Amino acid sequence: MTPTIAVTGSTGAVGGAVAALLADSGMAIRLLVRDIGRAPAIPESAVEQCSYDDADASIRTLRGVDVLFMVSGSESATRLDEHRTFVDAAAAAGVRHLVYTSFFGAAPDATFTLARDHFHTEQHIVASGIGHTFLRDNFYADVMEHFAGEDGVIRGPAGDGRVSLVARADVARVAATVLNDPASHVGKAYDLTGPEALTMAEVAATIAEVRGRDVTFHNETLDEAYASRAQWNAPDWQNDAWVSTYTAIASGELSRVSDDVERVTTRRAMTLSEVLRAG
Known part of the structure; x- marks a missing residue:
């Protein structure tokens, strides 16, 4: 019998792409x-x-669902509590398999502060007893050009650290592959990265080359990073997340290149240049 698949986040880039791919394969979702x-x-x-x-x-909307694709919620101070509530609802509704978009290097002491939420969400999913697959995405290649200010400068304390950016399209293809054959991926965690690890200076240079405009990287100190973001009057947790995006790159925690995209989908992951040219 064909399983009933539920997809969250379909109004966003990844969830919407996953829903479209499942529809193309004839799945009812x-x-x-x-x-x-x-x-x-x-x-x-x-x-x-x-x-x-x-x-x-x-619970009401998840009743009768066999497999659930759970896109992590919007960044907020309460996101982890919201994740736990939804996972508990999935367990109560009888969901048998949950595929969750986590983060590369999710850990309780990860430098990137939001990766800690992903770790605790993973732990809650495991404790729920639901069969699971974790897609641990690195930072998205698609959003890198939006890190540049109006002056074309990307600012942050990333130093010479490297990051193995992943394309949203590749994450969606992995998710759709898993959802089309969930039994083959129960209990698995996939590290989803692109095929290269770039410094932020190389990221800026790639954007400049593809877009034909000046884009550069300025390596801020920690004090400079917090000061330059003070203009947005964001809460402390948000400032910490913004700054730790760069310190996580500087730490080397996000530099490893994985071949999980290709192993799952049989297609090589996209480079930053390819993502920009496709966008």
Whole structure:
């Protein structure tokens, strides 16, 4: 019998791409969205409304679901609690397999502060008893050009550290592959990276070459990094996340190149240059 698959995050880049890929393969899916009006038009799909922090609605919309694709929630001070609520709802609804978009190097002491939330979410999923697959994505290659300010400068304390950026399209292809044959991936964790590890100076140079405009990298000190972000009056946790994006790169924790994208999908992962040219 064909399993019932639910997809969260379909109004976003990764979840939307996963839903489209599943539809292309003929899978019937259930889209779980916070705003039904923003749900994409995906053939052979049903749309249900729920949010991660609403346990009752989540249980109701997850009943009858065999396999759940859970895109990590929007960054917030309460994201981990929302994840735990939704995972508990999935367990209560009888979901048998949960595929979660985690983070490369997720650990309780990860330099990138938000990677700690991913670690604790993983631990909660394991403790729930639901079969699981973790997709540990590195930073997305697709968003790197948006790190540059209006003056074309990417600023942050990344030093000469390297990062193995991954394309959102590759993450989506891995997820769709797993969801099409979930039994083959139970209990697995995949480190999803691109085929190269770049310094931020090399990232800037690649963006400049592809886009034909001046883009450079300025290596800030920690004090400079916090000072340059003070203009947005963000809460402390958000400033820590922004700055630790760069200190995590400087630490070397995000530099390893994995071949998991190619092993799962049989197709080589995209380079930053290829992502930019495709966008």
